[in-house]
Structure formats: C-alpha cells, structure tokens
Amino acid sequence: xxxxxxxxxxxxxxxxxxxxxxxxxxxxxxxxxxxxxxxxxxxxxxxxxxxxxxxxxxxxxxxxxxxxxxxxxxxxxxxxxxxxxxxxxxxxxxxxxxxxxxxxxxxxxxxxxxxxxxxxxxxxxxxxxxxxxxxxxxxxxxxxxxxxxxxxxxxxxxxxxxxxxxxxxxxxxxxxxxxxxxxxxxxxxxxxxxxxxxxxxxxxxxxxxxxxxxxxxxxxxxxxxxxxxxxxxxxxxxxxxxxxxxxxxxxxxxxxxxxxxxxxxxxxxxxxxxxxxxxxxxxxxxxxxxxxxxxxxxxxxxxxxxxxxxxxxxxxxxxxxxxxxxxxxxxxxxxxxxxxxxxxxxxxxxxxxxxxxxxxxxxxxxxxxxxxxxxxxxxxxxxxxxxxxxxxxxxxxxxxxxxxxxxxxxxxxxxxxxxxxxxxxxxxxxxxxxxxxxxxxxxxxxxxxxxxxxxxxxxxxxxxxxxxxxxxxxxxxxxxxxxxxxxxxxxxxxxxxxxxxxxxxxxxxxxxxxxxxxxxxxxxxxxxxxxxxxxxxxxxxxxxxxxxxxxxxxxxxxxxxxxxxxxxxxxxxxxxxxxxxxxxxxxxxxxxxxxxxxxxxxxxxxxxxxxxxxxxxxxxxxxxxxxxxxxxxxxxxxxxxxxxxxxxxxxxxxxxxxxxxxxxxxxxxxxxxxxxxxxxxxxxxxxxxxxxxxxxxxxxxxxxxxxxxxxxxxxxxxxxxxxxxxxxxxxxxxxxxxxxxxxxxxxxxx
Numbered sequence: 001x002x003x004x005x006x007x008x009x010x011x012x013x014x015x016x017x018x019x020x021x022x023x024x025x026x027x028x029x030x031x032x033x034x035x036x037x038x039x040x041x042x043x044x045x046x047x048x049x050x051x052x053x054x055x056x057x058x059x060x061x062x063x064x065x066x067x068x069x070x071x072x073x074x075x076x077x078x079x080x081x082x083x084x085x086x087x088x089x090x091x092x093x094x095x096x097x098x099x100x101x102x103x104x105x106x107x108x109x110x111x112x113x114x115x116x117x118x119x120x121x122x123x124x125x126x127x128x129x130x131x132x133x134x135x136x137x138x139x140x141x142x143x144x145x146x147x148x149x150x151x152x153x154x155x156x157x158x159x160x161x162x163x164x165x166x167x168x169x170x171x172x173x174x175x176x177x178x179x180x181x182x183x184x185x186x187x188x189x190x191x192x193x194x195x196x197x198x199x200x201x202x203x204x205x206x207x208x209x210x211x212x213x214x215x216x217x218x219x220x221x222x223x224x225x226x227x228x229x230x231x232x233x234x235x236x237x238x239x240x241x242x243x244x245x246x247x248x249x250x251x252x253x254x255x256x257x258x259x260x261x262x263x264x265x266x267x268x269x270x271x272x273x274x275x276x277x278x279x280x281x282x283x284x285x286x287x288x289x290x291x292x293x294x295x296x297x298x299x300x301x302x303x304x305x306x307x308x309x310x311x312x313x314x315x316x317x318x319x320x321x322x323x324x325x326x327x328x329x330x331x332x333x334x335x336x337x338x339x340x341x342x343x344x345x346x347x348x349x350x351x352x353x354x355x356x357x358x359x360x361x362x363x364x365x366x367x368x369x370x371x372x373x374x375x376x377x378x379x380x381x382x383x384x385x386x387x388x389x390x391x392x393x394x395x396x397x398x399x400x401x402x403x404x405x406x407x408x409x410x411x412x413x414x415x416x417x418x419x420x421x422x423x424x425x426x427x428x429x430x431x432x433x434x435x436x437x438x439x440x441x442x443x444x445x446x447x448x449x450x451x452x453x454x455x456x457x458x459x460x461x462x463x464x465x466x467x468x469x470x471x472x473x474x475x476x477x478x479x480x481x482x483x484x485x486x487x488x489x490x491x492x493x494x495x496x497x498x499x500x501x502x503x504x505x506x507x508x509x510x511x512x513x514x515x516x517x518x519x520x521x522x523x524x525x526x527x528x529x530x531x532x533x534x535x536x537x538x539x540x541x542x543x544x545x546x547x548x549x550x551x552x553x554x555x556x557x558x559x560x561x562x563x564x565x566x567x568x569x570x571x572x573x574x575x576x577x578x579x580x581x582x583x584x585x586x587x588x589x590x591x592x593x594x595x596x597x598x599x600x601x602x603x604x605x606x607x608x609x610x611x612x613x614x615x616x617x618x619x620x621x622x623x624x625x626x627x628x629x630x631x632x633x634x635x636x637x638x639x640x641x642x643x644x645x646x647x648x649x650x651x652x653x654x655x656x657x658x659x660x661x662x663x664x665x666x667x668x669x670x671x672x673x674x675x676x677x678x679x680x681x682x683x684x685x686x687x688x689x690x691x692x693x694x695x696x697x698x699x700x701x702x703x704x705x706x707x708x709x710x711x712x713x714x715x716x717x718x719x720x721x722x723x724x725x726x727x728x729x730x731x732x733x734x735x736x737x738x739x740x741x742x743x744x745x746x747x748x749x750x
Contacts (some may be wrong), residue, residue, distance in 0.1 A: 416456070
C-alpha cells in the first residue's frame with residue numbers, strides 16, 4: 001500500500017471517528033435496536049447482510065465504501081477500519097491497530113523472505129496462527145477498530161531489484177501458493193490440514209497484490225502508471241497460481257487488487273480478473289479492496305477513465321467492494337447522480353463488506369463473549385510466540401560457505417570483533433518493512449556478547465549501509481587483535497523498500513572493500529553475514545579464501561540477533577535454503593525491469609527469469625544451502641517408472657504416484673532439513689521450465705538418523721505445463737525427478 005499521501009487524510013478521519021460519542025461499543029449492543037434481523041445470529045449471514053444494507057440511506061451506503069467506514073448511530077453500528085497490517089506480525093502501519101494501550105507491542109517475526117527459506121509449511125501456518133491470535137487480542141483489548149489484515153503478499157519475486165521482494169515467499173509460484181495457504185489458514189483460524197472453514201473468522205486475511213505486481217520505482221516508471229505486458233502463458237504458470245491457491249485452498253476472505261495495469265487494463269477495473277476469474281472461476285467468497293489510492297490513479301494518473309465518476313463506476317462494475325482512499329467520498333455521489341454507479345453495484349459490494357464483519361463476530365453482541373472472545377493480552381508476546389519467532393529466524397538462515405568447517409565458532413569465550421554497518425542492527429535493519437513494535441528486540445551485539453564477553457564492535461562504515469566512506473584503519477586495528485572476526489554487511493530499507501527498487505546488485509558503497517581489507521589481516525578466515533531481502537552479488541567474497549564462512553540472515557526479526565549468535569556458535573544447525581536465485585551484477589544490464597517475460601529468448605539474448613527459466617550464470621542457485629552436517633538422499637519408492645494417462649471420449653484416468661525419499665544425517669549434529677523435489681523434462685521445449693519445484697518438506701533429522709519423506713505426485717498438477725494460449729497441457733516424453741543432485745528418470749505416455 002502507499003503510506004504517504006493518503007495517511008494524513010485517513011488519520012484525521014480516523015481520529016474524528018474514534019471521538020464519536022453516539023456510537024455503541026459494538027454492533028447489536030443490547031441498548032441499541034437488538035431486534036433487527038441483521039442482529040439475529042440464527043439467520044444466514046447473507047440474509048443478515050442484505051437486511052442491514054436495505055436499511056441504509058444513499059449517503060450511508062456511499063460512506064461505507066471506503067476503508068475508514070464511519071459509524072451509523074441510528075442503527076447502533078460503530079465505525080470500522082478496513083486497513084490493518086500483519087505482514088510478519090501485528091503492525092500499526094495501517095490505521096486499524098493502536099499498539100499504545102495495555103498492549104504496547106506484538107511479536108515481530110522474521111521478514112517473510114527469511115521465513116520462506118525454511119521451506120516449512122507447518123511453521124508458516126503456526127506463524128499465521130500466532131499473528132491471528134495476537135490480532136484478536138489487540139481487538140479484544142479495545143486497541144483495534146478493524147480485524148481485516150492486508151496480508152499476505154504472495155506476488156512472485158520475479159526481479160531481484162524489486163524493493164518489496166522481501167515481503168514475499170520468493171521467486172517460485174508453488175512456494176508463494178503454499179505460503180499463502182498456510183498463512184491464511186493460520187490467521188483466519190482454520191485448520192491447516194484440510195477441513196471445512198467455518199463461517200466464523202479469528203481474523204481476516206487478504207491476498208495481495210492481484211496481479212502481476214512486482215515493480216515499484218525503476219528509472220522513472222512507477223507502480224501507479226506501469227502497464228505490465230504479460231503473456232497468457234506467464235499469467236497461467238507464474239503470476240496467477242499463488243492467488244488461485246490462496247482462494248481455493250487457503251479460502252482467503254480478502255483480495256487486494258494492485259495499482260498497475262495488466263495488458264492495458266487497471267487491475268481494480270478488470271472485470272475478467274476480479275469477477276470472471278476470482279469470483280466465478282475460483283469461487284471467491286470474500287471482499288475485494290483496492291490498494292491505497294488505486295481508484296484515483298485510474299483517472300488522475302493512468303488516464304484510463306475519462307472522469308472521476310467513470311473511474312468509480314469502472315471499479316465497482318469490475319467487482320471491487322471497498323476503496324482504500326477517499327475518492328468515493330469526493331466523487332461517489334456525483335457518480336450516482338450521473339447514473340454511472342448503480343445502486344445494485346453498491347449494494348452487492350456492501351453485502352460483501354457487512355458479511356465479512358458478521359463473519360468476524362462483530363454483529364453478534366459483545367465480541368469478547370463469543371468465539372475468540374477469551375483471547376487476551378497475555379497471549380501477545382507470549383513465550384510460545386517468541387520461541388516461534390526464534391525458530392523461524394534460525395531455521396531460515398542460509399549457510400552459503402563454510403571452508404574447512406570454520407563454523408561453528410568455538411564456545412571457549414574467544415575474543416571477537418563484530419564489524420560492519422549491520423553489526424548492531426536496530427529495528428530499521430532487523431525487522432524489514434511493515435513491522436510493528438517488537439516485544440523485545442535483541443540486537444546482534446547483545447546476543448554475541450552472551451557468547452563472547454570480549455566482543456568488540458565497530459560499524460566500519462560511515463552513513464550506515466550506504467557506506468560512503470569506510471573506517472578502514474579502525475577496522476584493521478580491531479581485526480588484528482582478536483581471535484575471530486564476524487563482518488555483518490548487506491542492505492536495509494534505504495536500499496530496498498516499498499516505492500524504492502534497487503539499482504545495483506552488489507554491496508553498497510565501500511562494503512566490499514571493507515570485507516577484503518579486514519579479511520586480509522585477520523588471524524583466521526573471517527565470517528561474513530549478510531542482512532538483506534533481495535539477492536546480493538558477493539562473488540568476490542565467495543572466492544576469497546580469507547572469507548571462510550558466509551551466512552545469509554535476511555531480516556531476522558526481533559530475536560534475529562539471538563538466532564544468528566546461536567547459529568554461529570553451534571547451538572543451532574543452519575538448514576535454510578535460498579528461496580531466490582542470486583544473480584551476477586550484470587544481470588540488470590541485460591534485463592529491463594519492465595520486461596515481464598519469464599522465459600528466455602535465445603534469439604535476442606534475453607536470459608529469462610528465476611531458476612525455472614534463467615539460462616545465465618548464477619552466484620547461488622535457488623534452493624542452495626549448506627549445513628554443519630552432511631545429508632544423503634535416495635528415492636526408494638517410485639511407484640511406477642512409466643506414468644500413463646488414458647483419455648477416451650467418456651473416461652479420463654489420471655495416475656497418482658506416491659514417492660518416498662530416504663534422508664540420512666551422516667554428521668554429528670541434528671538439524672532441520674528441507675527436502676526439495678523438482679521435475680525436469682528430458683528435452684526442454686516450447687518454453688517449458690528448465691526444472692520445476694513440485695514439492696518440499698522440512699524434516700528434523702537427528703545425528704546418524706534416517707527418515708523418510710513422502711510426496712504425492714499428480715500428473716495434471718505436477719507434470720502439466722502452460723502453453724502459449726495459457727492452457728495447461730501434458731506432453732509425452734522423458735522426465736526426471738530431481739532431489740539435490742540426483743535425477744531419477746521416468747517416462748510419460750499418452
């Protein structure tokens with residue numbers, strides 16, 4: 001969302017709404033009109049919503065179509081704020097949450113890109129569940145005016161420059177799909193492993209940004225005016241699958257349409273996208289919000305609509321339900337008078353909106369006496385949630401290099417130098433973006449001092465991660481006189497964030513110079529830690545023999561400092577794997593950020609994008625990650641080596657296959673280990689992927705132990721490919737199942 005131009009207007013409206021003395025503490029309070037049918041919990045939700053909407057005046061209807069919905073005192077309905085944030089913890093970045101009362105903070109989990117590196121769906125679900133619990137606690141404590149949270153971000157991290165890639169589960173559509181399902185089910189209060197979602201919600205999740213949204217600001221082109229030209233093929237197998245899964249399998253109750261246009265049409269004004277695809281094809285049954293200010297830009301900046309009234313009519317005709325902004329407040333009445341916005345379209349949207357509030361239990365009397373009503377402040381920042389945040393941080397960290405087993409460092413109370421612009425990371429660095437007030441942030445310096453009392457710190461750079469100038473001599477003096485050196489480099493929100501895409505894939509400023517200069521004088525090879533959301537070209541450090549260990553730690557959250565110290569000193573065995581390809585610096589010279597094509601084009605030298613289609617050199621591959629132990633993998637039960645589909649005029653048989661992989665830990669440390677299963681076509685043709693992730697599981701394997709991991713493969717789901725028309729097809733021929741570096745051949749006959 002845009003957090004700049006609209007915030008002041010919204011905040012004024014929000015403060016005025018909370019000051020109203022005529023509204024009840026909650027809808028259907030016994031002292032207000034308890035006999036209205038919309039207050040009767042025995043009636044179907046759709047019937048209750050229709051009854052409520054039928055009682056609204058035109059002005060009341062228009063007023064409810066924006067995110068800051070005012071109270072309706074005559075019906076006993078309080079104000080409601082649709083905009084709340086919970087990307088990786090309950091945040092006060094929107095307007096619906098106030099972490100300044102009894103509850104003064106919330107568990108701040110690692111930024112999503114690091115959590116994704118765990119490849120652990122159950123962990124993702126548990127995090128969503130914890131966030132949903134804390135969100136309900138904040139509401140029950142009277143510190144929230146909304147329970148609709150605009151997360152998760154399930155856009156594919158298509159381009160390494162994207163400032164918001166840190167918010168996503170990486171570059172693979174299957175990963176984003178499974179992350180979205182797990183998070184949504186957890187936050188909304190649904191069971192993870194199947195089961196029908198009840199009508200009642202713990203909190204409401206919203207999958208964003210729908211669709212093909214992954215550019216913020218690049219060479220003067222911004223997300224507000226960008227027209228993403230996307231092929232039907234790329235839509236079908238890259239951009240849309242996460243949203244389809246979020247709706248069909250996650251049963252998300254909200255969608256946010258994105259700012260940008262896709263093939264000329266603004267997402268929020270696209271009937272084919274919002275209604276035909278989401279509602280009719282995927283059976284979406286929730287509400288659709290615009291991104292903040294998106295309705296206004298359809299006329300004001302994109303010029304797609306001739307007038308403001310046309311823009312409003314376009315979005316509601318397309319299927320949108322609520323605007324984040326105030327454009328409707330300014331122009332909605334005029335759109336109705338000019339007969340551009342129909343009453344029926346408004347009422348459809350309002351019924352969707354009030355149905356959501358009813359599902360949240362906000363029209364059943366005092367919500368603290370209903371399901372989820374017993375959740376209170378003690379469940380915010382609980383030991384259980386903080387331990388979950390610690391697990392997510394340390395399980396996600398990726399060991400990229402460990403020459404001669406330099407890591408873990410000995411616990412003999414060594415002297416230690418902690419050097420670098422991120423070596424004492426504060427909230428700006430450790431938490432990423434869209435974070436709330438943490439319960440208790442542990443800095444890297446604090447955590448390392450718990451292992452090595454003589455830990456000496458120096459930032460090494462001037463002007464933070466920009467590192468305009470490096471304090472080379474100070475760093476050298478420090479490095480020469482300690483047993484071990486840990487360099488903590490990377491990025492922060494100055495380099496990558498919303499509204500700011502990267503323009504360089506290397507380390508900023510003098511960071512690289514600082515690494516090699518310090519490494520050259522240190523007594524032993526140094527450890528390099530990188531904090532970042534997007535990939536960084538560290539080729540020089542990768543091949544510098546004086547850099548003995550490299551760890552990527554993402555933006556690790558409030559307990560990230562402790563997690564990193566535990567990993568470096570061996571109290572935790574790292575097992576994370578990269579959820580993104582790390583490209584060389586010159587990739588961005590070859591590939592315009594505005595080019596949405598996923599597939600390589602040999603004729604023009606276009607190298608393609610992500611591990612699925614990229615054909616050029618890599619710094620590190622998607623799925624790469626080392627450990628302090630060694631694992632072996634064997635496919636022990638391939639149910640058939642020839643898979644067969646039999647198609648006739650009356651029957652369509654699809655063979656399901658159960659594959660089992662044996663994983664053995666040959667080392668002396670136990671560890672969490674993600675097992676990634678890919679398919680590869682024998683002869684890549686027709687723009688098909690080089691390889692395709694079809695399943696992943698994270699398993700705990702004790703030292704010397706062997707465990708088995710099962711995968712269920714379906715021909716249609718795991719071996720189909722999108723053709724140029726966007727249809728999924730299965731091609732006959734040779735394939736392989738790929739686990740780590742092992743390939744197991746199979747054949748498909750039609």
